[in-house]
Amino acid sequence: MARNEVVVKSMNILKLFEQHEALSLNDIVNLTGSPKTSVMRMIRSLEDMEFISKRADKKYCLGLSFLHFGQLVAERLDIRRIALPYMIELRDEVDEAVALVVPHGDEAMYVEKVDTSQMVRVYTRVGRRAPYYAGACPRILLAFMEPSRREAYIESVQMVKMAAGTITDKAVLRQVLEESRKNGYSMSFSELETGAAAIAAPIFNHQGTVVGGLSILATDYRIREYQEQGGDLANRVKQKANQVSKELGWMPRD
Template sequence: MNKTVVKALELLQLFTAYEQLTLQQMVQLTKLPKTSVYRMVQSLVASGFLKKDGEAYELGLSLLQFGCLVAERLDVRKVALPIMEQLREETNEAVNLVVKDGDEAIYVEKVETSEPVRVYTRVGRRAPLYAGACPRVLLSFMPSEEQKQYLDRVELIPIASKTIVDREKLKTVVNEAKRKGYTVSHSELADHSSAVAVPIFNHEGKVVAGLSVVGPESRFQPSYIEQLVPKLKHAAEQISKALGFIGGKDVEL
């Protein structure tokens, strides 16, 4: 690899944790010679990847343009499919991917299980955001004001024997899902079926999809769900990362 390019990328990587940095701070963080950092910074400023604000530097508009292009060209289905297949191999359960479309969730991708007893869900199926684990995880992690408006206006219609039609209970379940990072459903969209779902985030930290494993309710006992949740969360983290989501804590100088 070209060492100069690698070092320049390391400089840019610093700005994922810091909004602004002075030349001296960059030298301290990279432990590179000041003259080398200065030359690279000047080149990055000239190309629009960095801009100077007083004595400090921050990310430039060129990165914004590239970032927007990458985000626009990412297809969550394409990114998610190989990870969904891996999750199916780990769990031997069917795996579904949903996205929000208005007040509904639409199933956009699925990976089937080889289990003889299974729950069938077709790509293109729609479901209200309040019913079923995968649709409800989109509701649980949407912006609070948008969520409140939805919960106030939606008509809760039973779809299966355990569909949540009590508004206060739904609010409690939604809040619990936000706290725990996942949600569970039993016989909400189809009797005798269960699902566990987690959110997928994009580069802006916004929920863009829900990932779930589904199967017969008889198989999805509490102890089994406890085993599924870490695997689901790991898969969702991989997809989110591929979509540009950056987790972790901010670092202070």
């Protein structure tokens, strides 16, 4: 079926706001490469539907319709609804932020987060995307992905250094993934953000397919300090992830 070009071009405009908080008309024209008159028509239509709005400085930003539809999507995403109470429990137990990611094409997307009361915390916004190879929570999805798909991803992905500890060697990545499958969890230090650490466990559905990842997010030094004091964050996050999996119909095998 042929794509509707107007819809595609309108979506291309909206996608610009994933990376930019606000854009002028000329910014949008330059970034899309579309004629100014065409961009102006699409902007007017998007404004009428409240998908974008014009600020006092004459720049455009995302409109209230996204807030409305985004809330509907979040409310109807079963894994999020099921996981949230367990995330709150885990946050209260360890006093660290807890995040939930799901697969989104060739990336992981953060769809829920509960914050900590700690003064110094790791910043991760809902809606953020990250490559599967970087960070404990995205990588746990890759570790338990169907083997042929996992290998195809590793072969094709260009591993970019995002922070001080990002893994960029595919042989090292394969070894880390094997350890994650063996242990049932993944750990990361300074992979997506320098100074940030995470411990993550997989969430499975009734078919045994990995559909999400649950992680504890904290500063590098707090994770290391907790572990040195005999704390077992890995088992805590695995337990909560298993509880979410069971509510999704997963039956653990011996």
